[in-house]
Amino acid sequence: MFRNGYKMKPIIATLAGLMLIVALACAGESATPTSKPTNTPAPVATATSAPAATVPAGATATEVPVPAEGPELTSMETYMQSSGYMPEWGEPKTGGIFKWRVSRNNSNFSPNMSGTTHGLFNMPRYGSLIRFDPWVGFTSIIPDLAKSWAWNDDMTTLTFQLYEGVKFQNIPEVPESYNGGKVRGDEFTCEDVGPSAERHVRPPKWETTLKKGQRSLWHLTGVTCPDGPLGYTAEVHFEVPLGKTMSALAQGLMVMLDKDWLEWYNTEHPAGMTKGTNEAYHLGMGTGPYIPGEFKSDIVGEHRRNPDYHRDGLPLADGIDVVILKDFTTAFTALATGQIHVMGRGSWSMTPAQVAQAQRDFPDRITVHPNAHLFGYGVGFNVGRAPYDNPKVRQAVQLAMDRDEWLLLRDAGELPGGMKMLALVSGTPWSYSVEELEQMRGIRDKLTPGGQEDVAEANALLDEVFGEGNRELEISCMAAGVEYVEDCLLFADMMKKNLGIKVVMESVEPAVGTDRSKTGAYEMNSGAVAASTDFGDPDDYLLPKISTRYNANSSAVLRNLEALKVNEPELMLWLEDTIDKQSRELDFVKRHAMVRELENKIYYDLALYIPFGQRMAFPGTGPAVKGYRLFDLSLYSNWSIWERVWLDE
Known part of the structure; x- marks a missing residue:
């Protein structure tokens, strides 16, 4: 002893x-x-x-x-x-x-x-x-x-x-x-x-x-x-x-x-x-x-x-x-x-x-012990289907989503129920700060002049793809579980309001959603699809969600990544090469800069996932409990x- x-x-x-x-x-x-x-x-x-x-x-x-x-x-x-x-x-x-x-x-x-x-x-x-x-x-x-x-x-x-x-x-x-x-x-x-x-x-x-x-x-x-x-x-x-x-x-x-x-x-x-x-x-x-x-x-x-x-x-x-x-x-x-x-x-x-x-x-x-959850919630595209194989369509949706509306739905009494994020979850040494996120394209409040610029840019991108004012696109949003229905409904409201796009929700059982994700039988899916972390390192997200080189992908993710490598080979090659380089970089300052560049490319150019934000978890303890303290993302x-x-x- x-x-x-x-x-x-x-x-x-x-x-x-x-x-x-x-x-x-x-x-x-x-x-x-x-x-x-x-x-x-x-x-x-x-x-x-x-x-x-x-x-x-x-x-x-x-x-x-x-x-x-x-x-x-x-x-x-x-x-x-x-x-x-x-x-x-x-x-x-x-x-x-x-x-x-x-x-x-x-x-x-x-x-x-x-x-x-x-x-x-x-x-x-x-x-x-x-x-x-x-x-x-x-x-x-x-x-x-x-x-x-x-x-x-x-x-x-x-x-x-x-x-x-x-x-x-x-x-x-x-x-x-x-x-x-x-x-x-x-x-x-x-x-x-x-x-x-x-x-x-x-x-x-x-x-x-x-x-x-x-x-x-x-x-x-x-x-x-x-x-x-x-x-x-x-x-x-x-x-x-x-x-x-x-x-x-x-x-x-x-x-x-x-x-x-x-x-x-x-x-x-x-x-x-x-x-x-x-x-x-x-x-x-x-x-x-x-x-x-x-x-x-x-x-x-x-x-x-x-x-x-x-x-x-x-x-x-x-x-x-x-x-x-x-x-x-x-x-x-x-x-x-x-x-x-x-x-x-x-x-x-x-x-x-x-x-x-x-x-x-x-x-x-x-x-109450507010604690940032490990997962980023939002929607993800099936890039094997048109028109989601066009990055401009995905980028338009990324810019037009109102994250502040999503956060309002998460509030728990007097406590905020969520937090903003870019491609990586917030709350790690690698993440953007709250102040930085509030000023970023696509993340900033849509009621501000900057937010209105994001909506205008999103519509301009769709005009390039479909013709000026043409919004005949209809999106199907799959909610594989009742807890994701609300996110699909909010997404539908935002797309109609900011882009004039119709979104139809499909509510399915989780097992059905898993099977359809594996086979590619969906257009968009809602859930904890945006990002996650186990121990606060960028590789937590980059290896299983963006790179195909580490045999770490689920079959549903791999299907999307392989399609992206065909449709956008230069971007995917740059992403996978840079993921390798940042993973092997031991100098924090240099690696931090690489991670920032990767995160921006993934969010704005790739736009495979549309993160709404992270949810907060709210563990509760009784008055007798001492020594219980959680750090964010600690699950x-x-x-x-x-x-x-x-x-x-």
Whole structure:
């Protein structure tokens, strides 16, 4: 053990009765409040965002992060030195069971799985070599299982010094040994790093859902152990130096697994965790702060304190109950009455109407945590169909869309429900600032003179294509899910108002929309199609959405990109070449300039996607929750927060 952090019972029945008490207060903004109205809004937690001009941690070739030593501090005291720690939380406390709501069952308990639901069920039991500080964000990388790290001169070998004495968990369902190798309770050493990396980057063929490592760390070629397999030095080798490497590792999805556990699992239980059963829930074994309790389908997934966790005094809570409440009104009732502690991760956070209710009726019971979601929402073209194969048509639509109207629809009580973006999502060290976006063509307010110029330019482009004043074009907008219907309707209104184009909405089931996207049986589709990020690096978006060179595209995206390479070969060649160059550029200033040029070309010239903006997510916490702080875009990278949140009950 090391002191230096850097060296239930089912609640458904109870809720049924409680809903009779607070149902009216939870039904929506028009409901009659059951508690005395107040002018004091619900407290709003301060979100942390990576400033646009801030260099991301590990982004430059000269930066070699080495954690500070502090043997007099406990692990939690070390965390409290973070710039993200909030003194108003008070002194950390131990004990209690966190109740964290999700909206659906988990169907896959495999390690390395992120996602709104998968992450909460899976990640609390695992650790990685390094991680982002969950209270700060993409600009701060801190140790996890490695206490220090250093690059070689040509940035192709990253040497990690591992903490000693870290033990894998003691899971009864896992064997004590396999083929002569210790499994349960084995010590984490260099011999485990290579197989763990290999699973993440080149997973077995039956792990069909593990794709993120193939995209983000494709250049990782292997791991060597200069002090022997049982040593505490691991050299991770890369084919080429890339600017994203540290961020991709700090995301935390390359979890460390016991070498002999992997052999046992791959031999005896291949794909055994890719199902939503209690048996699958207990097959995994990591080094993290929690071990699995019981998984009850449609009710709860339990995590309990790992008694052998290597950080003294952590985790602070005795456990986490991931409570499955599919209905949003039921979940909000549970939060308002103290039956759950947290309602929120990404899209299953509080709805805008519930945020307004929290501000109006429950200011002393619910704290709202506004958080920029990972995805850019909007519409995307099928460029294999005329006239969308003509870039001037796409550019006209890009310029004419009114983003401010979309943002008005997103507002949640007194809080903004969205933010503007260009081609990349906002809120990363690479993004344009809000002030910059407000002045940019196509983004600026359509009620301003500049916005009116955008509309005029858009109409001039259509005049070039169809003839002056000819607007016989009719667009079909496919909404594959009820949550995207509103965006299609708004898009139709904007196109009629600003371009005189008729848009017809097609509402289809998600499965139908997926099939039609794959086969190209659509004109435009609405949804989270514009952009996204997992760990705040431009490659998150550029590789899977714009470049065909990394085998990272979905079939629907690849269909569009291949069509663009035929119709606009010079632009696509420039884009793919420049994507390669920026990915390999280690100087932040130079790479930043390349990314800006790429983003403008993608948005204004390619115009494959028409981003409306990013939605805000609104997690809510009860008054007992302390240590819960989110940075923007943190949904897939704030795994290490679980050990440092506590209950003040």
